[in-house]
Amino acid sequence: MSDTAFAAVFYLFAALSVVPAIMIFVGRDVVHGAFWLLGTLAGFAGLYLMLGADFLGFTQILVYIGGILVLLLFGVMLTQRTPVLLGRTRAARAIPAGIATVALGLFLAKKLIGAPGMSRLSESLKVKGATEPGATRELGSLLLTDYILPFEIASVVLLAALVGAAYVARRGSGENP
Amino acid sequence: MRGDNPPPVFETYFGLLVLLTLSAGLAAALLAVSAVLGPRRHESATLDPYECGVPSAGDLRRRTSVRYYVTAVLFILFDLEVAFLWAWAVVFHESPLENLAAMGVFIGVLGVGYAYAWAKGAFEWD
Amino acid sequence: MSLAVLLAAKAVVLVLLLLNLVPLLVWVERKASALIQDRVGPNRAGILGLRFAGMFHNLADVGKMLTKEDIVPAGVDRLPFVLAPALGLTVALAAAAVIPVADVWSSGGRSVPLQVADLDVGILWVFAVSSLGVYSIVLAGWASRSRFPLLGALRSAAQLVSYEVPLALAAISVALCFGTLRPNEIVEAQGDLVFGALPQWGILLQPVAFVIFVTGALAETNRLPFDLPEGESEIVGYHVEYSSMKFGMFMMAEYIHVAVASALAATLFLGGWQVPWLPTEALRTHAGPVLAGLGAIGALGGAAALAGALRLPRGVTAPRSRDALAIGGLGLAGVVAGLAAAATGLGADLGPGARATVAAAAQALAFGAKTLLLCFGFVWVRWTLPRFRYDQLMRLGWRQLTPLALANLVLTAGALAALGELSR
Numbered sequence: 001m002s003d004t005a006f007a008a009v010f011y012l013f014a015a016l017s018v019v020p021a022i023m024i025f026v027g028r029d030v031v032h033g034a035f036w037l038l039g040t041l042a043g044f045a046g047l048y049l050m051l052g053a054d055f056l057g058f059t060q061i062l063v064y065i066g067g068i069l070v071l072l073l074f075g076v077m078l079t080q081r082t083p084v085l086l087g088r089t090r091a092a093r094a095i096p097a098g099i100a101t102v103a104l105g106l107f108l109a110k111k112l113i114g115a116p117g118m119s120r121l122s123e124s125l126k127v128k129g130a131t132e133p134g135a136t137r138e139l140g141s142l143l144l145t146d147y148i149l150p151f152e153i154a155s156v157v158l159l160a161a162l163v164g165a166a167y168v169a170r171r172g173s174g175e176n177p
Numbered sequence: 178m179r180g181d182n183p184p185p186v187f188e189t190y191f192g193l194l195v196l197l198t199l200s201a202g203l204a205a206a207l208l209a210v211s212a213v214l215g216p217r218r219h220e221s222a223t224l225d226p227y228e229c230g231v232p233s234a235g236d237l238r239r240r241t242s243v244r245y246y247v248t249a250v251l252f253i254l255f256d257l258e259v260a261f262l263w264a265w266a267v268v269f270h271e272s273p274l275e276n277l278a279a280m281g282v283f284i285g286v287l288g289v290g291y292a293y294a295w296a297k298g299a300f301e302w303d
Numbered sequence: 304m305s306l307a308v309l310l311a312a313k314a315v316v317l318v319l320l321l322l323n324l325v326p327l328l329v330w331v332e333r334k335a336s337a338l339i340q341d342r343v344g345p346n347r348a349g350i351l352g353l354r355f356a357g358m359f360h361n362l363a364d365v366g367k368m369l370t371k372e373d374i375v376p377a378g379v380d381r382l383p384f385v386l387a388p389a390l391g392l393t394v395a396l397a398a399a400a401v402i403p404v405a406d407v408w409s410s411g412g413r414s415v416p417l418q419v420a421d422l423d424v425g426i427l428w429v430f431a432v433s434s435l436g437v438y439s440i441v442l443a444g445w446a447s448r449s450r451f452p453l454l455g456a457l458r459s460a461a462q463l464v465s466y467e468v469p470l471a472l473a474a475i476s477v478a479l480c481f482g483t484l485r486p487n488e489i490v491e492a493q494g495d496l497v498f499g500a501l502p503q504w505g506i507l508l509q510p511v512a513f514v515i516f517v518t519g520a521l522a523e524t525n526r527l528p529f530d531l532p533e534g535e536s537e538i539v540g541y542h543v544e545y546s547s548m549k550f551g552m553f554m555m556a557e558y559i560h561v562a563v564a565s566a567l568a569a570t571l572f573l574g575g576w577q578v579p580w581l582p583t584e585a586l587r588t589h590a591g592p593v594l595a596g597l598g599a600i601g602a603l604g605g606a607a608a609l610a611g612a613l614r615l616p617r618g619v620t621a622p623r624s625r626d627a628l629a630i631g632g633l634g635l636a637g638v639v640a641g642l643a644a645a646a647t648g649l650g651a652d653l654g655p656g657a658r659a660t661v662a663a664a665a666q667a668l669a670f671g672a673k674t675l676l677l678c679f680g681f682v683w684v685r686w687t688l689p690r691f692r693y694d695q696l697m698r699l700g701w702r703q704l705t706p707l708a709l710a711n712l713v714l715t716a717g718a719l720a721a722l723g724e725l726s727r
Contacts, residue, residue, distance in 0.1 A: 066434025162290030211548030226449035
């Protein structure tokens with residue numbers, strides 16, 4: 001597989017991540033925004049795969065797209081009456097928002113330009129682990145040895161969320177089916 | 178594999194991209210063929226939303242029940258647990274007893290939440 | 304560039320296989336339902352007097368759906384409305400990428416995995432891509448801007464996510480037994496024998512997980528007893544506003560889902576491409592007799608077709624004389640080809656490449672037989688069980704299957720740990 005093909009695929013996923021993000025920004029329909037987010041998250045999953053992070057890429061699809069985005073959609077459909085929620089943004093808000101965006105963009109660009117291996121795309125993506133498929137095993141081992149405490153704490157976080165969901169469910173059970 | 182070319186792992190995943198492209202192309206072709214071949218002779222009633230024959234009234238996108246939202250929350254919690262389990266299943270045999278204990282605690286804590294949710298009626302649909 | 308060509312070829316073959324499975328499954332569904340309900344089933348459509356037991360009805364369906372008016376109701380969100388069926392079909396096809404139909408073909412230093420992508424976390428890919436199917440449904444329901452589709456979409460989406468957890472837990476139980484998520488390794492491990500006699504297929508090690516998996520797969524594919532979107536008693540399917548091929552694409556996606564779910568179940572639980580008691584090496588060493596056996600199977604099939612054709616009414620004026628001729632001819636050709644293959648297998652000396660090919664063919668045949676058997680199971684269930692009510696469906700998923708799958712997983716892990724300690 002040539003460098004050109006690699007670069008082409010990279011730009012495909014980069015476009016898939018960025019273009020829907022812009023559509024969310026300029027669009028006014030919240031539900032459309034949620035659907036556009038599907039493209040952005042899928043593009044990121046593709047980039048993860050190109051880095052050789054297969055487990056991360058697939059869990060990104062499984063959890064973010066298959067789970068959290070569904071929650072987002074249900075939430076939006078639950079709360080809104082009309083498809084258009086956002087009114088026109090006032091100019092007074094647009095100016096500080098624009099300044100913040102440009103500042104963040106400059107900051108990130110500076111970091112990126114200084115990063116090693118930026119001259120060649122495939123070099124910059126050839127990080128440790130990207131040459132060896134099958135990082136899942138190492139990831140699992142680390143999770144169950146070095147990072148066992150955060151791992152178990154995650155279950156407590158999930159427990160808290162579960163209790164919250166049960167509470168919402170009980171309050172909601174009396175409403176329209 | 179190929180000197181300083183892209184990582185070989187890329188070649189493994191390239192097949193997924195090829196298949197996705199092919200499938201999407203097929204779907205697009207089916208849509209196009211159907212749009213070209215199909216006749217166009219509808220009346221205005223044809224284009225009305227389906228309402229069992231009654232003229233529709235009111236906003237067609239009403240707010241939905243909170244139950245669906247709760248189901249999605251419950252799903253995410255278990256989906257995250259499952260995401261950990263995938264990685265755990267792969268490395269389980271490296272030290273079975275320790276890994277059994279680690280996941281036992283994890284599932285146990287979630288089990289408490291599951292029992293609570295059950296008792297609070299989160300799994301009731303009536 | 305040969306890699307890209309090879310990948311493209313494999314992808315094209317896979318897509319063609321799945322596309323051809325759709326009409327086959329529709330035909331099996333119609334004929335099996337007729338059999339179960341003591342009817343004859345569709346048998347009218349024909350080409351040049353050939354009817355082939357109603358098989359051409361599927362062709363007629365395709366033609367009809369392609370040439371029907373493509374209604375886009377007023378007020379729908381056009382782009383999402385069109386994208387929804389395309390997305391559904393795309394993810395259904397893409398999910399099959401990691402399923403191996405046979406062991407890696409290898410000869411003379413070249414090795415070709417017989418699947419589109421041989422991933423280290425292949426099983427995860429199936430689940431990840433299948434989870435995108437829920438968007439096809441929500442998108443369709445939302446874009447339709449109509450009450451029933453929206454309600455139906457929410458219900459279907461909630462159903463899909465609810466059964467994803469037990470389904471994944473069942474698959475994890477199998478992955479836990481074999482310690483890998485690579486489909487080929489899982490299948491390979493199922494070739495080992497337990498008690499020195501039985502191949503350790505997933506169904507033998509994890510019978511409970513198999514039941515959970517099949518139940519979850521029925522729900523994920525929207526098949527009866529979980530087919531609320533299509534249920535006559537519940538007119539709230541997410542595809543109510545769809546017509547022509549867009550509707551057809553939802554149906555195609557459903558049947559492809561059935562095929563992929565069956566293939567995955569065969570891979571995880573029924574030994575995938577394993578021919579029982581015959582590992583790849585044995586198949587390659589004894590390629591001659593294996594080819595002879597394959598030929599014999601083909602000849603038997605041809606003979607059965609021939610016998611069936613002879614029982615059809617004969618004579619130029621008989622209504623199905625052409626069917627009898629065509630089926631009989633095909634049967635005869637099958638007999639001849641089978642016998643020729645058998646003779647080649649017994650007589651000729653096969654090279655290493657031919658040996659690998661014969662082994663792969665035998666394994667692909669075994670895999671296909673297992674997958675089709677499970678597909679038939681899907682059809683059988685549909686015409687046997689009554690439909691669930693929505694609250695029953697959610698209760699089964701959350702209050703019975705999920706805890707059962709978790710308990711099964713913990714017990715499996717405990718048993719594996721105990722076995723590990725004992726053998727130390």
